Amino acid sequence: MKRFAVxxxxxxxxxxxxxKPKAEIKSQWRGAxxxxxxxxxxxxxxxxxxxxxxYWVYLEQLLGTESLVYGISGHQWSHISGQTxxxxxxxxxxxxxxxxxxxxNDYNASVPLGEWYSEEVVNVEVTGPKGTKSGVMTxxxxxxxxxDNSTYRGRINxxxxxxxxxxxxxxxxxxxxxxxxxxxxxxxxIQPDELHANxxxxxxxxxxxxxxxxxxxxxxxxxxxxxxxxxxxxxxSNALYWRRPALEKSSKSGKKxxxxxxxxxxxxxxxxxxxxxxxxxxxxxxx
Numbered sequence: 514m515k516r517f518a519v520x521x522x523x524x525x526x527x528x529x530x531x532x533k534p535k536a537e538i539k540s541q542w543r544g545a546x547x548x549x550x551x552x553x554x555x556x557x558x559x560x561x562x563x564x565x566x567x568y569w570v571y572l573e574q575l576l577g578t579e580s581l582v583y584g585i586s587g588h589q590w591s592h593i594s595g596q597t598x599x600x601x602x603x604x605x606x607x608x609x610x611x612x613x614x615x616x617x618n619d620y621n622a623s624v625p626l627g628e629w630y631s632e633e634v635v636n637v638e639v640t641g642p643k644g645t646k647s648g649v650m651t652x653x654x655x656x657x658x659x660x661d662n663s664t665y666r667g668r669i670n671x672x673x674x675x676x677x678x679x680x681x682x683x684x685x686x687x688x689x690x691x692x693x694x695x696x697x698x699x700x701x702x703i704q705p706d707e708l709h710a711n712x713x714x715x716x717x718x719x720x721x722x723x724x725x726x727x728x729x730x731x732x733x734x735x736x737x738x739x740x741x742x743x744x745x746x747x748x749x750s751n752a753l754y755w756r757r758p759a760l761e762k763s764s765k766s767g768k769k770x771x772x773x774x775x776x777x778x779x780x781x782x783x784x785x786x787x788x789x790x791x792x793x794x795x796x797x798x799x800x
Contacts (some may be wrong), residue, residue: 538789541576545797546607550596551614554691554775555584565756565778571785576792586742589604589619590668593635594675601679601696609798611680614671614688614738617774619665620720621704623712627664630656632783665723673731682800684794687728689721691784694746694755694773704774734795744780746773754780 549555549569567600569580581604583596595611602610635655638648660674676685685759693707707717721739728735743753752758757772776784 527685537577538575538793540793542792542797544579545576545609545611546579546581546604547572547610547797548600548604548608549612549614550593550600552588552618553585553586555582555614556586557584558586559775560755565776566781568781568785571782572789573753575789578797584614587618588615589622589624590615590665590672591619591662593668595671597672597675597679602796606680607685608680608683610684610686611664611676612686612688613676615690616665616720617690617693617717618722619668620690620693620711620715620717623715624665625663625669625713626715626719626723627661627666629666629670629726631659632656644769665720666726668722669727670730673727675731677731682728684795684797684799685731687724687733687734687735688788689735689737689774690717690743691723691739691776692747693717694758695771696774697771698774699770706773708747713723733775736788736791738787739782741785741791744776744783754783783795797798 521692525770553559555569557567559565563736569578569582572578573782581600583600585592585596588596591791593615597611633655634652636650637653637655638650641647641649641655658670660671662671673685681782691702695706696702696704698704710716721737724735725735725743727733744754746755746758752773756775756777757770758770759771766788
């Protein structure tokens with residue numbers, strides 16, 4: 514019996530170790546072509562440079578989606594129309610979903626929040642008194658959507674107007690900006706954490722809330738990634754989710770750098786998992 518047990522043990526050691534396959538959620542999102550518009554957290558160059566994988570890479574693995582990536586580092590809501598133009602030129606209507614993840618740079622650039630609408634009083638015809646065939650003229654307040662590229666709400670109006678016209682039958686989903694830690698990216702790019710207001714006296718929370726408002730204004734789903742992804746760079750326990758959580762010397766310049774603004778691969782995976790289960794509640798294809 515001892516000899517038999519030894520033989521079995523040796524055979525077990527000789528067997529190759531088979532890695533467990535990655536779990537993939539079977540859903541309506543399999544095969545969906547998703548266009549991602551946004552900023553540095555979406556920018557595909559972070560994958561190409563080997564900095565980290567991204568949430569959209571992980572969504573490909575989790576949901577079986579195909580990614581069309583247009584996010585560019587530093588971009589704000591004012592750039593989304595240009596990203597949309599590029600998407601239209603390269604893929605036309607061959608896309609199922611447009612996902613927009615932007616806004617944190619508008620906060621950092623101190624873009625004023627602005628208003629969704631302007632308002633005026635106009636003379637308009639309404640139903641006349643009972644028994645009359647014609648209407649009557651009366652004064653009523655009327656609002657007009659503000660297309661103002663100098664304000665946050667105005668920029669969203671411009672971008673969403675273009676997307677609604679270009680893709681009336683496609684799913685458009687907004688993501689709120691996530692929490693912000695401090696970032697010393699270079700001598701010319703130093704950004705304090707979200708406990709600080711920006712140059713117009715607004716905290717990042719206000720920019721998050723405006724994206725939520727945009728869902729109602731433009732009739733699109735909003736996923737509050739700020740709340741559900743769990744990334745909180747102000748907590749030391751969350752240091753494992755950020756690209757450069759502590760001051761460290763750059764290998765090129767020798768200067769100290771820190772970055773609790775951009776999630777690392779672990780942070781992106783956590784975002785992707787939160788997103789995946791939210792996306793299961795929405796259709797990937799509407800046409």
